[in-house]
Amino acid sequence: MNTKIPASHLFALVDVNNFYVSCERVFAPKLENVPMVVLSNNDGCAVARCAQVKVLGVKMGTPWFQMQELAKKHGIQAYSSNYTLYGDMSGRVVEVLKKFTPHLEVYSIDESFLAIETVLKQYVDPTSLGHTIKQEVKDTTGLPVCVGIGRSKTLAKLANHLAKKHKIFSGVCDVDSMPKEELYQWMAETAVGEVWGVGKQTCKKLKELHIHTAFDLLQASPQAMRQQFGVVMERLCYELRGVSCLQLEEVAPIKQQIVSSRSFGKPVTALDELAESVATHTARSAEKLRAQKSVTGALTVFIQTNSFKPHEPQHHQSITVALTGPSDNTLILTAAALKVLKQIYQAGFKYKKAGVMLSLLADKPTVQQSLFDDIHVKGKSAGLMKAMDSINNRFGNAVIRSAASGTTQNWQMRSGNKSPNYTTRWDELPIVR
DNA sequence: TCTGGGGTCCTAGGACCC
DNA sequence: TCTGGGGTCCTAGGACCC
Numbered sequence: 001m002n003t004k005i006p007a008s009h010l011f012a013l014v015d016v017n018n019f020y021v022s023c024e025r026v027f028a029p030k031l032e033n034v035p036m037v038v039l040s041n042n043d044g045c046a047v048a049r050c051a052q053v054k055v056l057g058v059k060m061g062t063p064w065f066q067m068q069e070l071a072k073k074h075g076i077q078a079y080s081s082n083y084t085l086y087g088d089m090s091g092r093v094v095e096v097l098k099k100f101t102p103h104l105e106v107y108s109i110d111e112s113f114l115a116i117e118t119v120l121k122q123y124v125d126p127t128s129l130g131h132t133i134k135q136e137v138k139d140t141t142g143l144p145v146c147v148g149i150g151r152s153k154t155l156a157k158l159a160n161h162l163a164k165k166h167k168i169f170s171g172v173c174d175v176d177s178m179p180k181e182e183l184y185q186w187m188a189e190t191a192v193g194e195v196w197g198v199g200k201q202t203c204k205k206l207k208e209l210h211i212h213t214a215f216d217l218l219q220a221s222p223q224a225m226r227q228q229f230g231v232v233m234e235r236l237c238y239e240l241r242g243v244s245c246l247q248l249e250e251v252a253p254i255k256q257q258i259v260s261s262r263s264f265g266k267p268v269t270a271l272d273e274l275a276e277s278v279a280t281h282t283a284r285s286a287e288k289l290r291a292q293k294s295v296t297g298a299l300t301v302f303i304q305t306n307s308f309k310p311h312e313p314q315h316h317q318s319i320t321v322a323l324t325g326p327s328d329n330t331l332i333l334t335a336a337a338l339k340v341l342k343q344i345y346q347a348g349f350k351y352k353k354a355g356v357m358l359s360l361l362a363d364k365p366t367v368q369q370s371l372f373d374d375i376h377v378k379g380k381s382a383g384l385m386k387a388m389d390s391i392n393n394r395f396g397n398a399v400i401r402s403a404a405s406g407t408t409q410n411w412q413m414r415s416g417n418k419s420p421n422y423t424t425r426w427d428e429l430p431i432v433r
Numbered sequence: 434t435c436t437g438g439g440g441t442c443c444t445a446g447g448a449c450c451c
Numbered sequence: 452t453c454t455g456g457g458g459t460c461c462t463a464g465g466a467c468c469c
Contacts, residue, residue, distance in 0.1 A: 040437035063436040
């Protein structure tokens with residue numbers, strides 16, 4: 001391995017407990033002891049579970065309809081997700097963490113890595129810093145967090161896992177200050193599948209090699225692991241040994257791809273309805289694109305039938321096309337997307353999902369076809385496409401966005417059993433670029 | 434009847450060129 | 452007519468994460 005060994009750093013991983021559930025509870029304290037889950041779009045499956053529900057064995061992603069009996073028996077309540085709220089709460093947590101150190105990586109909506117070496121001298125020990133962070137986040141945002149501390153990101157993750165799982169740590173676990181024998185004991189009790197970066201497939205293969213726990217993996221030869229699994233696993237082994245291979249990424253790199261997709265609450269068969277959805281997704285993607293001040297050179301549209309019903313006719317297709325030039329213009333992207341959609345759409349299938357992906361590697365896009373010498377959409381069937389055309393003709397370079405409300409993902413909840421009503425409001429905005 | 438959405442990194446293998 | 456090897460670029464797909 002060529003990776004040079006960097007100076008030793010101490011990482012803290014701060015992770016909000018049951019993030020979405022905890023957010024809901026901040027604003028509805030009466031839910032504190034109610035067994036509850038937060039559901040995905042369409043109220044399809046559980047994307048967050050409180051501690052009581054986890055104990056009952058409900059896994060991440062369990063469909064709500066499959067846990068009806070359990071819900072009845074234990075009084076589990078379900079809440080629709082509110083991502084705007086969670087995004088806001090996430091920002092508040094990060095603001096608190098920044099007060100402790102400027103060197104921080106926002107890893108996900110509910111987790112941040114902190115480099116804590118330089119701020120330690122103000123505290124008795126790392127654990128006491130951890131408790132201060134935990135208390136400060138709780139006091140400021142109302143959210144409960146656990147803190148894991150270690151010499152590598154992977155060890156900080158492991159420490160966080162221990163802090164969450166074992167009450168003895170009171171929510172803060174520093175595996176660096178721990179005697180080695182004690183750490184190894186904890187690792188021997190930690191299933192290898194719990195280690196950061198070991199997923200289902202790898203776990204299975206590791207078990208065949210009689211590697212069952214985090215400690216087993218620590219003892220394995222990194223070189224041998226590279227042979228069997230590749231460079232990612234080799235790094236992981238070093239990380240477990242306290243040799244940091246993964247740096248803190250303080251500045252979030254700009255996204256290489258931007259995706260917007262949704263499942264429909266109900267199967268969709270008409271091109272018009274797919275077009276509505278694809279147009280909305282394109283607008284959303286383009287907003288994200290402009291937010292990071294990027295342009296895209298290629299665009300992918302995909303539509304899929306319901307793969308949970310294998311006995312029904314299946315159609316999964318995507319086409320990626322090059323744009324005539326890099327762009328962040330919603331109108332151009334939407335025109336392109338609708339044109340692609342018409343290519344892949346096949347009447348007769350019950351579509352369950354649609355989406356759009358923008359590829360930002362403008363100089364080397366992944367392209368299957370190059371279609372566009374013009375961007376005009378001429379559709380006689382789709383009212384939406386006609387609208388596109390007329391706006392295009394009138395405003396040329398205008399930016400179009402579809403209204404966020406009334407989009408396909410929510411129609412079922414809002415309109416019950418009534419037929420879906422995909423009325424899109426088109427706002428005509430001034431020229432942006 | 435009802436089954437999330439958004440990302441990253443790595444590798445193998447084919448195409449192509451010299 | 453027969454037959455090469457090495458390098459690079461590109462892409463699909465697998466595996467992982469939250």
